Amino acid sequence: MNAPPTRSVSPPTTTDTASAGGWPPGRVLVVAATYxxxxxxxxxxxxxxxxxPDLQLLVVDDDSPDGTGTAALRLAAAEPRLHVLIRRGRRGLGSAVVEGFRTAADHGFAVAVNLDGDLSxxxxxxxxxxxxxxxxxxRPADVALGSRHVPGGAIVGWPWGRHxxxxxxxxxTRFILxxxxxxxxxGFRAVRLERFMRLPEDHPAGYAFFEEMLWQVHRQGGRxxxxxxxFIDRxxxxxxxxxxxxxxxxxxxLGIGWRAWLPWGS
Ligand SMILES: Nc1nc2c(ncn2[C@@H]2O[C@H](COP(=O)(O)OP(=O)(O)O)[C@@H](O)[C@H]2O)c(=O)[nH]1
Ligand SMILES: [Mg+2]
Structure with missing residues (x-):
């Protein structure tokens, strides 16, 4: 884990900043990474x-130059169900989500829900x-995916290259992993933290975290x-x-695929 965040609302420039409010007891923490x-x-x-009304939200912002984190801190000052972590010196969607999930576990939440911060x-x-x-x-599951490719799911607004x-x-993910x-x-998923915290800790820092996490859950026999x-594009x-x-x-x-296929892969 990285250094614990400070609890100040007037941020120094090199350390993390977290909103100052307390954490009401809760079961589900929604985690939104923002940049x-x-x-x-x-x-x-x-x-x-x-x-x-039972949901709490943690915004994990990577010190966005456009002031997203500061705007979230302002909202959190008046909203006990909103928490903000502004990370300094680190970037990456995967690492931000991992940090959000670990924060959820640290505060006693049983489930984290991850969603994008762009309203997709x-x-x-x-x-x-x-x-x-x-x-x-x-039967309970370990991960519930918001899926665009099961009957009833859809993607709206993507250019063809993205498809x-x-x-x-x-x-x-399906055939190699x-x-x-x-x-x-x-990136829209509900995750049982008891399972997540049992996964190997070295997740990819970027977008591949999403596939890697599922691969690890599946390897452990998780459901x-x-x-x-x-999904509506931003x-x-x-x-x-x-x-x-x-x-x-x-x-x-590709690195994960390599590990998945090598007999001695971890
Ligand atoms: N904290 C953090 N969030 C990020 C980073 N990169 C992307 N995000 C957030 O992750 C979510 C998905 O990113 P987006 O740019 O919409 O990717 P796309 O939907 O795949 O085109 C959005 O909420 C972004 O703000 C990052 O480096 N750090
Ligand atoms: Mg997006």
Whole structure:
């Protein structure tokens, strides 16, 4: 783990900043990683907190130059169910989500829900993910994926190039990594923390975290279920999945594929 965050609201420039409010007891913590989402943050916070009164939200921001983290801190000052961690000196979607999940476990939450900070994932779908994780009278799961590729799921607004790379990653996850899911790269997922905290700790720092986590859960015999969602590409702000991020994700995925196939792979 990285150094513990400070609890100040007026940030020094080199250390992490966390919102100063306490943590009410809770079962489910929603984790949203953000980088330059100033146009989306306020709507994201209000829609997540309105989706269910028992939810709390942690925004993990990587010191966004557009002030997303500071805006979230301002909102958190008036909202006990909102928590903010501004990381300094670290970048990466995967590492931000991992840090959010570990924070959730540290504060006694049983379940973390991860969603993007650009409103591509509808917070109103969170209750369906939670029911899929713990179906009344049914078999509990370790991970419930918000899936775009099971009947009823959809992707709206992506350019064709994005569909191609997404299809390739999905194919790789299913047939090379052997994870029996249709949408292994979805960033919308409910995760049982007891399972997550038992996974090997060295997750990829970037986008490949999503496939790697499922691979590890599957290898441990964990149960993964899929719930249809409609993903709507962002209306505001810009995607961070540029060429460098995509290349890093491909490199990480190939590394995992290597480990998956080598008899002595870890
Ligand atoms: N904390 C943090 N969040 C990130 C980073 N990169 C992307 N994100 C967030 O991860 C989510 C998904 O990123 P996005 O750019 O929308 O990727 P896309 O949906 O794959 O095009 C958004 O909420 C981003 O703000 C990062 O390096 N650090
Ligand atoms: Mg997006």
């Amino acid at each position: 330059n989402e100033a146009e989306n943050i306020s709507e994201l916070v209000s829609r997540v907190l309105a989706a269910d 994932h509808d917070p109103d779908d969170i209750p369906r993910l939670l029911v899929a994780l713990d179906p009344p009278g049914g 191609v790379s997404h299809w390739l990653v999905g194919w790789f 052997g994870v029996p899911v249709r949408d292994g790269s979805t 993964i279920v899929e719930v249809p969602i409609t 209306q505001c702000g810009r995607s961070k999945a540029g060429p460098a991020v995509m290349v890093a994700a491909m490199r990480d995925l």
